[in-house]
Amino acid sequence: MITLFYLLSGALFIIGLRGLGSPRTARRGNQIAGAGMALASVVTLVYVFDHAGDNDLGVLWWVIVVGAIIGGAIGAFLALKVKMTAMPELVAAFNGFGGGASALVAFAEIVAVGTVVATNAPFATETEVTVSLSIAIGVVTFSGSFVAYGKLQGLITGKPVALPGGPFFNLALVLLMTGASIWAVGFNEPLGYWILAAIALVLGVTGVIPIGGADMPVVISLLNSLSGVAAAMAGFVIGNQGLIIAGALVGAAGFILTVQMSEAMNRSLANVLFAGFGTEGAAPIDAGDKPVNSATPEDVAIALAYAQKVIVVPGYGLAVAQAQHAVRDLAMALEEREITVEYAIHPVAGRMPGHMKVLLAEADVPYDVLLDLDHSNPRFPHTDVVLVVGANDVVNPSARDDSTSPIYGMPILEVDLAATTVVIKRSLAPGFAGIDNPLFYMPSTMMLFSDAKAALEHIEEALADL
Amino acid sequence: MSPAFIQGIVVFVLAAFVGFEVISKVPPTLHTPLMSGANAISGITIVGAIIAAAFADGPLAIILGLLAMAFAMINVIGGFLVTDRMLEMFKKKPVAKK
Numbered sequence: 425m426i427t428l429f430y431l432l433s434g435a436l437f438i439i440g441l442r443g444l445g446s447p448r449t450a451r452r453g454n455q456i457a458g459a460g461m462a463l464a465s466v467v468t469l470v471y472v473f474d475h476a477g478d479n480d481l482g483v484l485w486w487v488i489v490v491g492a493i494i495g496g497a498i499g500a501f502l503a504l505k506v507k508m509t510a511m512p513e514l515v516a517a518f519n520g521f522g523g524g525a526s527a528l529v530a531f532a533e534i535v536a537v538g539t540v541v542a543t544n545a546p547f548a549t550e551t552e553v554t555v556s557l558s559i560a561i562g563v564v565t566f567s568g569s570f571v572a573y574g575k576l577q578g579l580i581t582g583k584p585v586a587l588p589g590g591p592f593f594n595l596a597l598v599l600l601m602t603g604a605s606i607w608a609v610g611f612n613e614p615l616g617y618w619i620l621a622a623i624a625l626v627l628g629v630t631g632v633i634p635i636g637g638a639d640m641p642v643v644i645s646l647l648n649s650l651s652g653v654a655a656a657m658a659g660f661v662i663g664n665q666g667l668i669i670a671g672a673l674v675g676a677a678g679f680i681l682t683v684q685m686s687e688a689m690n691r692s693l694a695n696v697l698f699a700g701f702g703t704e705g706a707a708p709i710d711a712g713d714k715p716v717n718s719a720t721p722e723d724v725a726i727a728l729a730y731a732q733k734v735i736v737v738p739g740y741g742l743a744v745a746q747a748q749h750a751v752r753d754l755a756m757a758l759e760e761r762e763i764t765v766e767y768a769i770h771p772v773a774g775r776m777p778g779h780m781k782v783l784l785a786e787a788d789v790p791y792d793v794l795l796d797l798d799h800s801n802p803r804f805p806h807t808d809v810v811l812v813v814g815a816n817d818v819v820n821p822s823a824r825d826d827s828t829s830p831i832y833g834m835p836i837l838e839v840d841l842a843a844t845t846v847v848i849k850r851s852l853a854p855g856f857a858g859i860d861n862p863l864f865y866m867p868s869t870m871m872l873f874s875d876a877k878a879a880l881e882h883i884e885e886a887l888a889d890l
Numbered sequence: 891m892s893p894a895f896i897q898g899i900v901v902f903v904l905a906a907f908v909g910f911e912v913i914s915k916v917p918p919t920l921h922t923p924l925m926s927g928a929n930a931i932s933g934i935t936i937v938g939a940i941i942a943a944a945f946a947d948g949p950l951a952i953i954l955g956l957l958a959m960a961f962a963m964i965n966v967i968g969g970f971l972v973t974d975r976m977l978e979m980f981k982k983k984p985v986a987k988k
Contacts, residue, residue: 430937437931438908444927445916451977454927458970461933465966468937472944487943487952491959498960499968503975511922514972519929522965528958529938535951550891641925648929655935656905660898662938670934672902676909678928681921688918771918778922785979796918 429467430666436460437670441677464666495521508786509743512776513576516569516644519651523565526654527621530558530661534614549609551661556605558657559617560624565651567628572644575637582637587630591698597627638817639696641776642685646693649678688771716852719870721882724811724846727870728883729890731808731844734758735800736767737837738780741814741849745876748787751813754884755789766793768800768810768837770818801838810842814849814876820861830859845869848879923976930969936962 437460443453469488476483499518506514534555574580587593601623608616635643652674659667686693728734736751755765767789773780781794795803804810812819815837822829823836839845840863847869854860863869872879916924939962943955 434905437934438912441909441912441924441928441931444924445913445920447917447920450920450923451974454923454930454970454973454977457927457931458974461931461936461966461970464934464937465940468940472940475945483944484946484952484955485944487946487955488940488959491939491943491956492963495960495963496967499964499966500971502964503968503971506972508976508979511926511972511976514968515926515929518965518968518972519932521961522929522932522935522969525933525939525958525961525965526935528954528961529935529942532942532946532951532954532958535954536945536947548892548895550895645921645925648925648932651929651932651935655932655938656902658935658938660895660902662941663894663898664937664941665898665901666937667934668898668901669905670931672905673909673912674928674932674934676906677913678909678925678932680910680913681916681925681928684913684916684918685921688921776922776925778919781919782922782976782979 426467426471427665430464430669433460433464433666434669437673508783509746512641513573516572519648520566520569523562523651523654526658527559527562529658530555533661534617552609554657554660556609556620558654558661559621560601561650561657562654563621563624564628565647565654567625568632569647571629571632572640576640584636585633587634594627594631597623642682642696645678645682645685649675649682652678716865717870719872721879722886724872725883725886725890727809727844728758729887731763733764733807734809734811735807737810737812737815737819737839739773739815739818741876743783747877747880748783750877750880752787752789754880757884757887766795768795770837771797773818797835804838804841807842810839810845812839812847816861819863821863840866846872848872848874848876850875923973926973926976930966930973933962933965933969936966
């Protein structure tokens, strides 16, 4: 009977995920999934109430309540307080807690068996295997997510860190974990599970740290998928179908999303995970002798004032500088002069795919002037001024022209085809791909070296004075 | 293998196929909210946490249950709230200016 309710909550998750796949129904979808979660929780509480006699100590309601209040308060506080630009790392952190919880559930189960051997039958071998998997996957998700968090927050270097032995280092850890599991399961040695957890903790770190900061969204998405699998394994451990349904669902859905994200960056998933972008000696950058058109905000304001059609290309730098309101204000000032302003959004602009649209939506930029890649590129040749704000690799013409470039073949916004391209950037420093950008040295390009937000505000002031 | 375990495998495989199908056609715009939403659903481990917390039978089990409960709640509450906050912004499209 209880399984039927879990089935219902599983159905709500499916409807919810489906809703999340389309802009019109997304919010409703999230609410439906939330209802599914509430249903699953209530059903479980009823189950616990019914089985109160199973435990010599009775049901420890206070443990549930105290844990729920602490966790709920922390979760709500973080969710409501976080800035929209810090969204990716917050998702990573939440995900880490979820994976950790699954591992803890499996541990609690072993501990319970260990202390009340008299009342609890020993586990069947297959269940012990799922205990190992739940711990291994859950703990890797936990530590891996927090490394991803640290990389995005700048607490850990965003650059790929090379491991001794490269991928073989992690392979060795996986073999060690297999050994620990066999010891734990085959020889009924609980200590094996703790050793397994310790190695998994290390693997989460060493698995994520060689991957560059730009690829973190893909990593977070993959870890999200893993935390679903960990939940499903925990479901096998405690014999709960609700966990298995929802865990498998998220595991699979998260995996598809991960593949889609790496495709949006024109990379294979294996390439993201095992080939630290730029670690194998990125092309040296010799910007020293190449001429650059350095511009002042006033120059840019004049160029904009005499344009008829302007396209803004927002990138990572805009997200970091939180300049989404500044860009909106500038666009409104231009529109008052009857200049058309549109936005060209690269699929991976911002810090995660889709992140830029969230930021611009927050700044009340109307949805219908946001162009995707396929609609933007035909428009650049007919555009007077393209304003690139804090983007680099996604507008690098090398991806189209230079077959030796590491990013060759990546879809880009062809901003170099516009009459004038203004690039607002703090310096000539390379982007995540670690390669030089020929766009910066083109005669039709004006470089404005500044923080994105300050630059946009200066341009707007200069425009008002014209 | 026990019948319950085999039934679990059946459910796991079928649910995974549903998961693959449900996601097949998502515009990149929604990748971020979808990832966040899926992350909230992976907080389903709260079900396990409730059971672990309720039936804890010793100090160590109580600590593990309490931590599991708190971690899972952070994932669930934080995950759904933050996804909703993100999607709320898509919703309030300003009426065409001027």
